[in-house]
Amino acid sequence: MNKFLRTLIPADIAKGLSVTGKHFSQVFFTANRRKVPFHIVSEYPEVPAKVQPRFRGRLTLLKDEQGEIKCVCCLACEKICPTQVITIEKGKKEGRKMPFPVRYDFEMERCIFCEFCVESCGFDSIILNHQFELAAYNREDFSLGTEGLGQNMFELSPTGKFSVADD
Amino acid sequence: MFKNEEMEINLGPQHPSTHGVLRVKLRLDGETVTHCRPMIGYLHRGVEKICENQSFFQGQVWTDRMDYCSAVANNLGWVEANEKLLGITVPRRAHYIRTLLNEFNRIASHLIWLGTHAMDIGALTVFLYAFREREDVLDINEAFCGSRLTTTAFRIGGLREDLPPGFEKLVHKFLAKFSSCLEEYENLLTENRIWKKRTVGVARLSAEDAIALGVTGPMLRAAGVAYDIRKAFPYAAYAEMDFEVPTRTEADTYARYQVRMAEMRQSARIIQQCMDGMPEGPVMAKLPKILRSEVNEVYHATESPKGEIGYYLVGEKGSLNPYRFHVRAPGFINLQSLPKMAEGGLIADVVAAIGSLDIVLGEIDR
Structure with missing residues (x-):
């Protein structure tokens, strides 16, 4: 019942x-x-998303007050990287005692954003910034470096752009 | 006209309710399953071999990507196995923070399981509620280590950084609302007649079978065996925590649901205890600059949300990377029990059985 x-x-x-x-x-x-x-x-694309202070975004090279690259080519980040996305070429620059990175290449397409490189850096010359909108249309846009057309390791990646080849 | 033949069908590998790329070969007699074999290997990346070629420090990022729903629990197993191998003692505060994050991860993993399992069976609403709370846990992950899913949370020897400022507020905000949220899920499911019809008595796995197949985790506890590595072989700070191991004796899908819901309550209790009794001090042990293995062979098991995750490492003395690395993945071993559960049942219950296993294919295929 x-x-x-x-x-x-x-x-x-x-x-x-x-x-x-x-x-x-x-x-x-x-x-x-x-x-x-x-x-x-949250209304994300209209309202920018907030990230936590420790957020791990894209790798960025830092410059000191004189506008010099802080990196001294100790190759610690290159060695620790689990996916080997960083390539550094050691060189010399006039008026600088420390070695100077002639080339600092970063292949973002294979980066896993683990922050081991920043942890290993003894000179605080790299950080992971807070940028997370890293999509691009072309594969070439993911290979960043200190030289070359539109390649940029110091500022944020351009967003909403079609390709490096466009400009 | 009516042929009395058995029909063979594939469930998956692109079936939404197989939780990834699992293919199940089924032989059907009408709607009854007479033969069931899970086929795996679609997501094989060779994680074990990759880790053998990388240093002890680097290998951790691969454990994130095995069981991506419970990355923190995988990290914990990896770092503790390595600490055993390298002979490192970890500060007490680091143990507490590890325990805290591990329990948060258990909640997140169980919430994913609850949402997707209920969705497979037909209760779509719970998914949205469960993922709302999981979002808060992921925010806590992000606040601590900067990443939400693939955390790489710990380091060999302790932690990279101490808790961030404002972390306590996040935790207390979560704990304050979590018990009422659990009640919400239970209101939606526990008494629901449709849910009960789909789960009670479905996909039974007796304790004898479970032990014989090596099944661990909530699957085993739902069969009445109170085996939990956190109690049996305490690691991290679990020896100092006061918690219960929930068990049920029915051994069906409904019992597994009850066990996991009870486990989430216990996790919240452990988190509260961690926050209350958090000791002061350093979070990182003093390490040599280059990590070299001390002993030859280590097996370290921890209780991941899915079951016993064990890391087996063989190191040569003075070597920079493990000579041999093997993962005892809980999902892989729990999946063996699928034929036992599914054979003789209906085809619709295969989905319930897969859901109650709580498998992640990234871990099974590795």
Whole structure:
């Protein structure tokens, strides 16, 4: 008899629906009213997404106050990188005691953003910036470096651009 | 007109309810499964061999990518196995933070399981609620180590950095609301008649079979065996934590659901204890500049959300990288029990059985 009543009265389904109803009413009665914001979703492309301070984005080379590249070619980042995406060519520059990276190539397509390179760097000359919108249309756009056309290791990657070849 | 023949079909590898690239070869008699064989290997990357060619420090990034739903738990196993091999003692504070993040990861992994498993069976709503809380856990991951999914959270010898400022606030915000969130999921599912019809008595795996097949984790505990490595062989700071190992005796899909829900409650308890009793001190042990292995052979097992994840490392004395590396992946060994659970049942219950296994193919194929 009890079991029959339980089959007849869908209390379990009502319990589930009450959860849905509660959330629906919360959103329904607060939507378009600024007083009580109730938004779990962020309006990402319109509103820029916030990342945490430790976020691991794209690798960036740093410069010191004089505009000199801080990197001294100790090759620690090249050695520690689990996917071998960094290639450094050691060179000399006039008026600089420390070695100077003639080439600092970074193949972003294979980078796994583990931050081992930054950890290994004893000269604080590289960081992972907070950029995460790194999609591009061409494969060449992923090979970054200190030289070459539009290749850029010091600033943010251009976003919404079709290709390096475009400009 | 009516042929009494058996039909062979493939479930997967591109089937949405096989959780990745799992292919299940099924032989059907009408709707009854008479023969079931899981076929794996579609996601094989050779992680074990890659790790043998990389240093002890670098290998950790590959463990992230094995079971990407519980990357922190995989990291923990890897670093602890390496610490055993290299003979390093870790500061107490580092142990506590590791335990804390590991339990957060257990919650995240179980929430993924809850969402996708319920969605496979037909309860679409829970998915959205479960992923809402998982988002908070991923934010905590991001605040601690800068990445959400492939965390690379720990380092051999401790942690890279201490907890960030404002971390306690994030944790307390999560803990304050999590128990009410769990109640929400239970309101949606536990008493629901459709959910019960799809899960109660479905895909049974008795304790004898589970032990014989080497099944671990919530699958084993749902069969009534209270085996949890956190209790049996405590690692990290679990020896100082007070928690229960939830078990059920029904050994069906519903029991596994109950066990995992209870485990999430226990995880929240452990997190609370970690936050309360967090010791002060350094988070990184003093390490030699170049890590070289000390002993020959190490097997270290930890309790990942899916079961026992074990790392077997063979090192030569003075070597920079492991000579041999093997992972005892819980998903791989739990998957062996699929024929036992599915054969004799209906084809629709195969999906429930796969869901209750909580497999991630990145870990099975490695």
